[in-house]
Amino acid sequence: MSSGERMEGASASQAQPAASNPTQRLTDLGQRRTYLGMAWRRFRRNKLAMLGLAVLVLMIVFALCAGLISQYITGFALSDQNLMNAYQPIGAENHLLGTDDVGRDVATRLAYGARVSLGVAGLAVLGAMTIGVTVGLMAGYHGGVIDSLAMRFVDIMLSIPTLFLLLLVATLFTLNALALAGLIAAVAWVTLSRLIRGEVIAAKNRDYVDAARVVGAKNTRIIFRHILPNVAPVVIVWASLAVPALILTEASLSFLGLGIQPPDPSWGNMLSNAQRVWSRSTSLVVLPGLAIYITVFAINLMGNGLRDALDPRLTD
Secondary structure: OOHHHHHHHHHHHHHHHHHOOHHHHHHHHHHHHOHHHHHHHHHHHOHHHHHHHHHHHHHHHHHHOHHHHHHHHHOOOOOOOOHHHOOOOOOEOOEOOOEOOOOOEHHHHHHHHHHHHHHHHHHHHHHHHHHHHHHHHHHHHHOHHHHHHHHHHHHHHHHOOHHHHHHHHHHHOOOOHHHHHHHHHHHHOHHHHHHHHHHHHHHOOOHHHHHHHHOOOOHHHHHHHHHHHHHHHHHHHHHHHHHHHHHHHHHHHHHOOOOOOOOOOOHHHHHHHHOOOOOOOOHHHHHHHHHHHHHHHHHHHHHHHHHHHOOOOOOO
């Protein structure tokens, strides 16, 4: 065999392993090169953001498993009362986190309160995202009269103190969890719509949008297929930073007696009930307050990590 043939054989044998699994090679390349892949790697390197994500997941599991916690861990239903066991301290027999002023198990109420508080905040942010993204896309893409009317309405909404407006509506109407989420969403979308409008105005004049117009794509396809995916990081970051504020808004309304009404628990009305009896049991104030603080702090850590991870100016 000549030296040239031996060199060709060696080259072929070296190239064969690289080409033996093209699917794996493409997958690895995609993970290295995609924007979301790079963002996820940056997010994972942020230890505080990962800690916030872990705490948030634990809180969501805690809320979703409220029924299981009531049945298998605490052994007390949400409505169970026993005045003889009122004001039991943390660590009391059969009551891991004590009892309240009418003998209800605090751990059970915290779990169900987490379901209400996180559920209201989650529904509110989904509603606000739906309204804000829709208004921002339409105003930014079409411009003209639509843009002027939408942004003037946003200016009017921004000029009204949000908490005062919420207090007014909550005073006039009795709100359940779904109605409260809708009310909060109705005033929380305005800042997002303005952010999305600015991003859309910048995106609609880029080359890939012009190319879509040239090939005959309709406005609806351009908006939802080409522009919306490119403004999605802004929406994600806004949502991660808005959820803590919405949790505090729900807690504030419930604390003032204008949100979730007893006997249904939320972290806010648990604090409201505890203010009357805090001298008898400080844990009734500390536990729901600590739950709010830990959840809001964890989501803020995660939101800051998402903001940094999705920043297109950063690279690996």
